[in-house]
Amino acid sequence: MSDRPIQLDASFDARAHYTILVWLRPRDAIVHIGEPVAVVVDGALQRVISAPCSGRIVSVYADEGARVLPRTIIGMIRPNLVIPDLISGSRTGVVAGAVIVLTVALVTFANTAPHVPLIQLPTFSLPEQTGIAPSVTPVAAPSSEATDAPEATAYPEPSSDTPADSAADQPAVVPIDPAMVTPEGPIDATPQPVDELPLVEPTSADPYGSGIDIDIERLNVINMARQAAQIAVGSAQYFTPGTVDESLWSSTLEANLFTIKGNYDQIAEISRVVSNVALQPEVIDELDRIQAEVGNCLEPFQIAEKARENGSEISGFKPQFTQCQQFLDSLPQQS
Numbered sequence: 001m002s003d004r005p006i007q008l009d010a011s012f013d014a015r016a017h018y019t020i021l022v023w024l025r026p027r028d029a030i031v032h033i034g035e036p037v038a039v040v041v042d043g044a045l046q047r048v049i050s051a052p053c054s055g056r057i058v059s060v061y062a063d064e065g066a067r068v069l070p071r072t073i074i075g076m077i078r079p080n081l082v083i084p085d086l087i088s089g090s091r092t093g094v095v096a097g098a099v100i101v102l103t104v105a106l107v108t109f110a111n112t113a114p115h116v117p118l119i120q121l122p123t124f125s126l127p128e129q130t131g132i133a134p135s136v137t138p139v140a141a142p143s144s145e146a147t148d149a150p151e152a153t154a155y156p157e158p159s160s161d162t163p164a165d166s167a168a169d170q171p172a173v174v175p176i177d178p179a180m181v182t183p184e185g186p187i188d189a190t191p192q193p194v195d196e197l198p199l200v201e202p203t204s205a206d207p208y209g210s211g212i213d214i215d216i217e218r219l220n221v222i223n224m225a226r227q228a229a230q231i232a233v234g235s236a237q238y239f240t241p242g243t244v245d246e247s248l249w250s251s252t253l254e255a256n257l258f259t260i261k262g263n264y265d266q267i268a269e270i271s272r273v274v275s276n277v278a279l280q281p282e283v284i285d286e287l288d289r290i291q292a293e294v295g296n297c298l299e300p301f302q303i304a305e306k307a308r309e310n311g312s313e314i315s316g317f318k319p320q321f322t323q324c325q326q327f328l329d330s331l332p333q334q335s
Contacts, residue, residue, distance in 0.1 A: 005052070006037060008040065008072050012070045015070070017067050019065065020039075020064050021041050023064060024037055025051075025057060031054065038074060055077045059076040073262045224266055225293065225331060227263060228294050228297055231260055238252065241314065243308075261298060297327070
C-alpha cells in the first residue's frame, strides 16, 4: 500500500503562500483519518490540515515556520490495514470486526474438516462374503416325451485357423466415477465456455481503452511542474556562493527540496504509466521533456544538500535557475 500525501488541498488556492505554524503530530506518530496533524497560518486565520488516512507519519517535508505554496505536500502517511480503522470508534465497527473474525474462523474450520461425499452408492456383497447360500430354483425332471427328442447337434470346435474376435473389435468400456453420479443421472463433465471480462470502452480521452485518461494525467503533470518551477525560482535568491546557511536550510530550502522532489517523482511515475498505454509519441515526448526540466530545477537543491552534509561550499546556480524560469514561462497558463 503506497504512502498518502499530507498537503494543502484545493481550498488553499486563494493565497500565493502560507506558513506552517505548528505540527500537532510529530514524525512516526500514529494518526487516524481526519485527525488534525498540522496548523497553517492563512492571513489572520489558522487552518488545520487533517490526516487523509489512518497510519503512521513517515515523512515531514515542511518544518514549523516554513512558507509553503498551495497544493504543497508537507508530509507523508503510510496507511494502516483496513480492519483497525473499521473496528475503532463505533459499535457498528466492533460488530463488523467480530463478523470478520467469525467468518475467517468458519472458513478455516470448513477447509480443515474431512470431506464426506454427498452421494454414496450402495455396495453389494458376493454370496461367499455374506455366508448365505444362493437360492436355487428346482427344475422339473424331463418327461418321457423330452427324452425321445433328438440329441442336440454337436458343433465342431473352432480351429486355430479361425481368427478369434480381437480386443479392438470390442466396444470400449468407459468407467463412471461414482462422484459424478446423481439421482438424475451422470454429471456432464464437458468444460463449459467462460465469459470473458468486458473490456474498457474506448473514449475520445482514452482512445485505446487503457482505463487512463491521458488528458487528465497530462494536466496533472503540467500543474505539478508549474508548482515545482515556481518554488525553485522563488528560492534562487538564497543560493549564494559559500557554505549553506543552516537556519535558512532548515526553515526554507529543505522543505522546498522535498516538495520539488515529490513532484518530480510523481511526474516520473505518470510518464512511465502513460508510456506503457499511450500510442501518441508526441504526448510521451512532452511528458519526458517536462520531467527533464523539473529535474533541472531540482538540481541546485540536491547539490546544496550534499554540500551541507559534507561541509563544502557551493557556487552560483544562475544557468539552472535561468533555464527553470524559461521553462516556467513556457508552460500553458492555468484555465
